[in-house]
Amino acid sequence: MYKYLHIYHSPKLSGEVKISGAKNAALPLIASTILAKNEALLSNVPNVADVNTLLKLLSNLGAEFEFKKNILKIDTSNINNTTAVYEIVKTMRASILVLGPLLARFHECKVSLPGGCAIGTRPVDLHLKALKEMGASIAIEGGYIHAKGKLKGADIIFDKVTVTGTENIIMAAALAKGTTRIINAAKEPEVVNLCEALKNSGVEIEGIGSDEIVIKGSDGELIDFKATSIIPDRIEAGTYLAAGAITNSEITLTNVESNHLESVLLKFKSMGFEIKTQNNQITILPAKEIKPVNILTAEYPGFPTDMQAQFMAIATQANGVSTIEERLFENRFMHVQELKRLGANIKTNGKTANVYGPTPLTGADVMATDLRASSALVLAGLIAKGETKVHRIYHLFRGYENLIEKFKNLGAKMKLGLEPLP
Numbered sequence: 001m002y003k004y005l006h007i008y009h010s011p012k013l014s015g016e017v018k019i020s021g022a023k024n025a026a027l028p029l030i031a032s033t034i035l036a037k038n039e040a041l042l043s044n045v046p047n048v049a050d051v052n053t054l055l056k057l058l059s060n061l062g063a064e065f066e067f068k069k070n071i072l073k074i075d076t077s078n079i080n081n082t083t084a085v086y087e088i089v090k091t092m093r094a095s096i097l098v099l100g101p102l103l104a105r106f107h108e109c110k111v112s113l114p115g116g117c118a119i120g121t122r123p124v125d126l127h128l129k130a131l132k133e134m135g136a137s138i139a140i141e142g143g144y145i146h147a148k149g150k151l152k153g154a155d156i157i158f159d160k161v162t163v164t165g166t167e168n169i170i171m172a173a174a175l176a177k178g179t180t181r182i183i184n185a186a187k188e189p190e191v192v193n194l195c196e197a198l199k200n201s202g203v204e205i206e207g208i209g210s211d212e213i214v215i216k217g218s219d220g221e222l223i224d225f226k227a228t229s230i231i232p233d234r235i236e237a238g239t240y241l242a243a244g245a246i247t248n249s250e251i252t253l254t255n256v257e258s259n260h261l262e263s264v265l266l267k268f269k270s271m272g273f274e275i276k277t278q279n280n281q282i283t284i285l286p287a288k289e290i291k292p293v294n295i296l297t298a299e300y301p302g303f304p305t306d307m308q309a310q311f312m313a314i315a316t317q318a319n320g321v322s323t324i325e326e327r328l329f330e331n332r333f334m335h336v337q338e339l340k341r342l343g344a345n346i347k348t349n350g351k352t353a354n355v356y357g358p359t360p361l362t363g364a365d366v367m368a369t370d371l372r373a374s375s376a377l378v379l380a381g382l383i384a385k386g387e388t389k390v391h392r393i394y395h396l397f398r399g400y401e402n403l404i405e406k407f408k409n410l411g412a413k414m415k416l417g418l419e420p421l422p
């Protein structure tokens with residue numbers, strides 16, 4: 001059985017929502033505990049499917065953990081197996097994050113190649129090239145990356161900015177012999193969260209948050225991992241602000257970091273919404289008139305590709321033509337066909353979509369294709385007349401903690417349903 005989500009017309013929302021820890025920060029931080037000599041403690045860890053998948057992978061390698069109330073205690077000292085199997089990796093591409101730390105600590109590991117994914121081919125060639133430059137020998141055998149060798153520091157230039165690629169090399173470099181310099185590194189707050197945690201645990205890292213990161217390796221000595229808190233999830237936050245925007249309602253987020261959301265908040269403001277920030281809160285207030293928006297996705301601090309689908313849903317209610325260009329991924333418009341099933345007027349040309357608004361939406365059966373595309377369908381479902389049924393809803397649970405409860409607390413009408421596998 002798999003689950004689908006019924007969403008009933010919920011044209012007005014109100015209230016507060018507490019933002020969870022960031023999935024994309026939790027994943028590399030959990031992987032980094034492979035570098036630890038002690039039991040590691042992580043707090044504000046979101047209880048989402050991707051986190052549980054990575055924990056399953058690590059426990060399959062021999063790690064022991066306890067995960068309760070968003071606190072994770074994990075001990076990797078008993079890892080006795082260094083093969084990340086296909087059955088787990090295929091369900092989550094970010095499993096590739098164990099490659100750098102496993103190789104750095106054990107000098108040999110096998111990690112299944114992540115398969116294709118719905119948003120494009122998403123290769124891992126840049127991760128592998130960088131590890132080779134650090135002295136690893138890498139062979140692809142039977143669908144597995146077989147990496148061997150004792151790592152040494154190197155100058156790495158990423159031809160493209162890659163978030164998990166940067167994280168993998170930071171973790172590998174922490175135990176390498178000598179100094180590694182990463183040029184054209186990703187600057188995402190999640191990368192910063194990882195660097196700060198490693199630095200607090202004694203790893204010498206410079207250039208945190210910049211596009212050039214320098215890491216002095218410990219030559220194999222495991223790190224004394226200090227307790228770390230996961231940063232708030234900026235994409236979850238952006239999604240709930242988008243719920244306020246599409247329903248033109250006032251919503252307040254708590255436990256959020258507005259500095260991580262600057263490009264997103266600017267786009268809400270350009271659409272006519274008022275945004276108030278104070279301490280760890282952000283409030284979105286209704287617009288007098290929702291204006292169209294122009295978006296180009298980019299690496300941080302640019303507009304995040306992970307918010308593109310949600311803004312497309314809002315753009316269906318703007319007065320005029322919005323333009324959205326996806327620059328990071330080659331196939332990230334699968335939500336377009338589904339939004340059209342609800343009545344949206346969207347035309348795509350390659351990586352650009354024009355959204356003609358405002359259009360009234362009407363409930364229908366729609367299919368979630370990836371994590372962020374599914375959140376756009378939930379947003380659209382809120383304002384669609386009648387009932388919307390979002391199928392393959394498991395995509396949402398990969399990255400949104402307590403999604404249904406949080407939406408219901410804001411006054412949305414929704415419930416889970418079950419249906420037999422096709």
Ligand code: UD1
Pocket residue numbers: 024027094120121122123124125126127128160161162163164165190305306328329330
């Ligand atoms: C991470 C995020 C994901 C987000 C993406 C872009 C995690 C767990 N996931 O994914 O939510 O959408 O950043 O912000 O943090 N590329 C290559 N070769 C490589 C690696 C990447 O060509 O070896 C390309 C990709 O195909 C893509 C671009 O580089 O076009 C950026 O991808 P990348 O930053 O690596 O995305 P992820 O780290 O997988």
